Amino acid sequence: MTTPTQSDARTAVDFRHVDVIFGKRPKKALELLDAGQDRDAIQAATGDVVGVCDATLEVKEGEICVLMGLSGSGKSSLLRCVNGLNTVTRGEVLVRTGDAMVDVAQCNAKTLRQLRTHTVAMVFQQFALLPWRTVAENVGFGLEVQGIPKKQRDEVVAEKLAMVGLDAWKDSYAHELSGGMQQRVGLARAFAQDAPILLMDEPFSALDPLIRNKLQDELLELQQTLKKTIIFVSHDLDEAMKIGSRIAIMESGRVVQYGTPEDIALNPADAYVADFVAHMNPVNVLRGASIMTPVEVLKRLSGGRILVEPASGTVVKLDAEGGAATATATAAAEPSPVVEYQGPEQVADLPAHAVVAAPADITMREAMEIHRATNAPIVVQEDGKAVGVIGHREIYQGILGREGAPEDAPAPQDGKAAGDTSAA
Template identity: 55%
Template sequence: MSARLEAEHLYKVFGRRPDQAVERLREGADREELRADGTTAAVIDASFSIAPGQIFVVMGLSGSGKSTLLRMLNGLLEPTAGRVLFDGQDLTALGDRELREVRAHKISMVFQHFALFPHRSVRENAAYGLEVQGVPRAERLKRAGEALALCGLAGWEDSWPDELSGGMQQRVGLARALATDADLLLMDESFSALDPLIRRDMQDQLLELQQSLKKTIVFITHDLNEAMRLGDRIAVMRDGRIVQTGTAEDILVRPADDYVSSFIQDVDRSRVLTASSVMDTDLRGDEADCACETATPDTPFNELCAISARLTHAVAVLDKDHELVGVVPRQRLVAFLGDEQHEPTPCVSPREGGEKVTAHA
């Protein structure tokens, strides 16, 4: 599958002689050396690709460069070096007018602060992106109403923004982005200003919408639990660089360095890990009864614990062809729950590392 969005060796440098600064970075200079010369390297050699329909989360602490990176993806900031490709089109090569057309029709942005017009109704706020596109009034109000209904705001169309709670105002911002039917949504700390319960509700809303809309989404956050919950793939940034990219399980099970390891210490692993990341693939005879209740590689960790509690032996993990690909002894589950620093051996399918074992369901 071809990528919907690609970043190729992106750099963003603020200050004097940015092109020279990029060359120095390529030659091995670090951020602090440039800062001493009055130059700030906000993003350094960032590369990734995002498949259609994927939620790609960029996370990092304040000052890591994640918001600057996001603004280069839709041309709000021009890269000092590197390219952004959207459906194969080089956005960095477009003129201002062409770039505005792309932003108006193909890329929508949802900001941290709701940015609603106080003198416009909820429906008119949701229709604003369509107004920019030049869509006739009747059509844009109809589409805005449909987007508001998708976001759980049916019945609030004629209200004013100050009559809505913070969570509801953020839903209007999301509806405004969805109404344009853009292929790509850029979400910059979109839920960070919300209370924890409302924030989780908005995460649920986004995941529910994604099930049907299948948008390509770049989501910026400093909250690791939010990243783990939303991201199909996650990029971890530090000091302007992407230090690791992978699934939530990749990052939890195989952190790239000590920085990532320290970052994930407080994550509730039981909400992220699945059978594939904890199973033992070193199969040695009858270690599990495959005639009893079994799991699949995608079985969530919490559900795996419940299955294990009902059995007197290890849980068999079967793939879609009912072939045994691993087992999960109870003591392995206990180890994962009790030792936050436990790192399992990377999983290798028996078909890659040994004879295929077929189980009969």
């Protein structure tokens, strides 16, 4: 999924040192919090519960930010600060409305009402559909509250139901739908509001794995078109890694790490995060640049060539700009052109033993599919220059989480591959 980079996108939601205390003695609880007391000690002393503690993070326009952690970590408590469902005890929650940023923690009731109506929409875990209303009436409910005329409402509802594949069910009631279909109604209702910011509180967790995976895919497909700013709560790291542009991992009300899925997978901030990462599936998270063996440690041969895979004797000749030009499976074989990677749809047509040149941001899953089709190494390139190689050892290392270069990749040197009789 392509989203604006952090440098060129505006901030949509900015959490600044947010504390959320549930109870009757928040001032005393904050004093104990500032004194370094933990959640349990504060609850024992005051009866109050620390929902969120000093949470600071920034969500850019067009991103999917996933708040994740174990039950009770504070992820839903933080999410609900964005639309004022939870009161911020201390700190700021700035939400973009047009060209301005509104502090939800300080705004008046009228501003909050406008924000909930036009800026922020929410999809709940338990669907929250009105059982006495039809699917179409549920989807149009927010528009009805806004006072949108019926004809215009009906047009929007029809469009959004078609978007989620439920146009044929518009006259049905919630009890006539499956769980996955009910969740789609919730999505359509949120999309109908046309709010730029969408809050999703564990929307798929009550569904079975197959339906959950399908809805994750559908959300990503819709995001390609809608480009909403989405803050998504999940307790499932694989889900977070799959859909998140960035992930905030929370523990005991605190944000312990915030970064891209790959950053978190490769550089867990502490043992808590490392334990999460140890059980995740890396194939959709890690990128070529992270699992490749750099060109610098590959064996250099005469004539501007590199030995990219010693086991098969595969050699790649570089052009004047340092890009992969031709490849041979063995030193004596006839050279063949390197195939430029165009995307997943190309894999089925790749010839056996073809050496593919792929970009550095190729996913590990794509690299595995290419390697399965060609049984040959992949040359990783940046700006037309070869920077690394991915073969079976790099793929195994990515899966198993082992570090270091493949054991059969020698240190940089000049020389000839076995059987290489060409002149220097």
